[in-house]
Amino acid sequence: GEDVEQSLFLSVREGDSSVINCTYTDSSSTYLYWYKQEPGAGLQLLTYIFSNMDMKQDQRLTVLLNKKDKHLSLRIADTQTGDSAIYFCADANQAGTALIFGKGTTLSVSS
Amino acid sequence: NAGVTQTPKFQVLKTGQSMTLQCAQDMNHEYMSWYRQDPGMGLRLIHYSVGAGITDQGEVPNGYNVSRSTTEDFPLRLLSAAPSQTSVYFCASSSRAGDVLFFGSGTQLSVL
Numbered sequence: 001g002e003d004v005e006q007s008l009f010l011s012v013r014e015g016d017s018s019v020i021n022c023t024y025t026d027s028s029s030t031y032l033y034w035y036k037q038e039p040g041a042g043l044q045l046l047t048y049i050f051s052n053m054d055m056k057q058d059q060r061l062t063v064l065l066n067k068k069d070k071h072l073s074l075r076i077a078d079t080q081t082g083d084s085a086i087y088f089c090a091d092a093n094q095a096g097t098a099l100i101f102g103k104g105t106t107l108s109v110s111s
Numbered sequence: 112n113a114g115v116t117q118t119p120k121f122q123v124l125k126t127g128q129s130m131t132l133q134c135a136q137d138m139n140h141e142y143m144s145w146y147r148q149d150p151g152m153g154l155r156l157i158h159y160s161v162g163a164g165i166t167d168q169g170e171v172p173n174g175y176n177v178s179r180s181t182t183e184d185f186p187l188r189l190l191s192a193a194p195s196q197t198s199v200y201f202c203a204s205s206s207r208a209g210d211v212l213f214f215g216s217g218t219q220l221s222v223l
Contacts, residue, residue, distance in 0.1 A: 033211065042115075042201055042214035043154075088154070092209035097161070098144060098169060099212055103153035 006102035022089035029092040117215035134202030143185040147198040
């Protein structure tokens with residue numbers, strides 16, 4: 001079935017780069033998404049990439065998409081303590097009726 | 112801009128009680144959905160709607176009902192609450208299915 005998988009935890013030091021990885025099974029989506037959830041809050045769109053792109057850069061964020069391997073990654077440069085949150089990747093299901101989310105990667109940033 | 116508004120933010124129910132979680136959006140979005148978030152399980156889709164009068168089941172629909180009488184509102188009803196329904200519930204909307212979802216701030220529900 002359709003699935004999106006992520007590693008569950010990542011711990012980095014302030015100032016380092018963070019890389020969060022995601023794999024997905026359905027490859028018919030127009031876009032793939034990264035969402036951020038801070039404690040006690042809903043999910044907010046962080047960035048997204050069009051499925052015919054390999055890379056998208058947005059300030060400290062770099063999204064890489066490898067369609068052949070169905071692999072998506074999010075790199076956060078110069079990670080700050082305010083980046084501590086849960087990060088979800090999301091892909092549309094094959095029917096295009098919903099977004100399927102990974103279980104989320106908890107990023108912990110220590111100073 | 113209000114975006115997606117969910118009420119209540121917190122709720123405690125006893126087993127067997129019924130209640131309705133409210134969701135409203137002011138972005139004129141056709142698509143609305145309900146997810147539940149549980150530790151270690153990520154977000155799972157309960158029900159969704161592609162427009163007024165149209166609803167369909169998601170991954171975990173049992174024990175929940177929805178209706179969509181207007182574009183703005185998409186309430187989620189728990190008919191007879193069970194402890195397994197203890198969770199955080201998120202409503203989300205988008206201009207159409209598969210597009211960027213905008214989320215409400217969530218309802219934390221405990222069923223005792």
